[in-house]
Amino acid sequence: MNAVNHVVEVSVENFQAEVAEKSKQVPVLLEFYADGAEPSQQLAPLLRRLADEYQGKFILARVDIQQNQQLVQQLGVRTLPTVKVIFEGQMLENLEGSIEEPRLRQVLEQITMSPMERVREQLNVFLDAGDRNNAIEMLQKVIAEEPNNYALHSELCDLLILEGRVDEAKQIIASLPPDSEGINKPKTRLEFLDAAASLASVTELSASVEAQPEDIQARFDLALALIVDEQVEPALEQLLIILKQDREWQEQMARKTMIKIFDLLGAGNIVATAYRRKMFTFLH
Structure with a gap:
């Protein structure tokens, strides 16, 4: 969808069709402006850029206040710039005066959510x-x-x-x-539950690892118990130690288990990102 489709000039004659009706399907940003007015000249390029960036997720409807005094009075416009946000026939926001880009983006993110x-x-x-x-x-x-x-x-x-x-x-x-x-997320969680079902408690396994730090199986069991106990970061720490002890242990089981945990945590998770980086640094 190009700019022609989602930027429109509005008057009394087409207000019902371009704003009231279209706002039932998509949010409408109603921009009140005046040619030659500095506040309008500063805001207009930003609104057009955002309209192009959002590619039709909202309509930018522009009202020239000099040509549409009736709309100005009916909608209570008192200053420039003024941007009114209309969605589903209702006014959601009334932004007046200096409007910064972060504030506009915050409003847009809210109203354009599916x-x-x-x-x-x-x-x-x-x-x-x-x-x-x-x-x-x-x-x-x-x-x-x-x-x-x-x-x-x-x-x-x-x-x-x-x-x-x-x-x-x-x-x-x-x-x-x-x-x-x-x-795969709940299936993986069930796999961890099944694997940890017959294991001792986290406290007991921690004691075993402390007594025999070179026992990789005991450390792996501790990691599984920690995962099930929702202590994800300590579990990842134990798996990272296993990688350092023997990266090939049980066909790279520590690395594979870390990847499963990353998938459970989801994209963008801070802990997953940090330990993915640690794992990559060690392996490469």
Whole structure:
């Protein structure tokens, strides 16, 4: 979609079609400007650049205040620049005076999110607060509305496993297509649970490793127990030590296990990024 499609001049005559109607499908930024006015000249290039960058995720509707006094009065425009954000027929934001690019981007990121992105944002809010129960309830409600969104099913399974509701998770996994998006995450977590099921406690395994630091199997068992206990960074530290002790042990089991943990943590995770770098530095 090019600039012609998502930047439009608005008047009283086309306001209903270009703003009111189109805002039902896509957010509209209503820019009030005046030719020759310095505030307008400063803001206009930024808005056009953002409109081009977002490629139709919002419409930039420009109102020349000198030619459209009726709209100015009806919408209560008091100063330049003024940008009003309209979505689904409602005014969401009224930005007046000097408007910096970071503020505009913050508004745009919020209003251009897809419904699924909004779900994931709220999910992250719950998880960052350690509130898995509400995260699970939210996912269950969304899945009821979008039963074919298998990525959400996978995310739900992973949270159920973390909450100890393993049988529920297994039942859901068994009902999903084997190539469902994100399905490897709960499957990997179940693998770790199974591998650690017969192991001693973290305290006992830590004592064993301290008594026999060269015992690679004991250290690997400790790493598995730490993973299941959600002590991911200490687990990665133990696996890194194994790499240094014997990188080829059990067909590079330490490296393969670290990669599985990175996948569990997800792209962009700070811990995963740090230990991926450490692993790469050691191996290469």
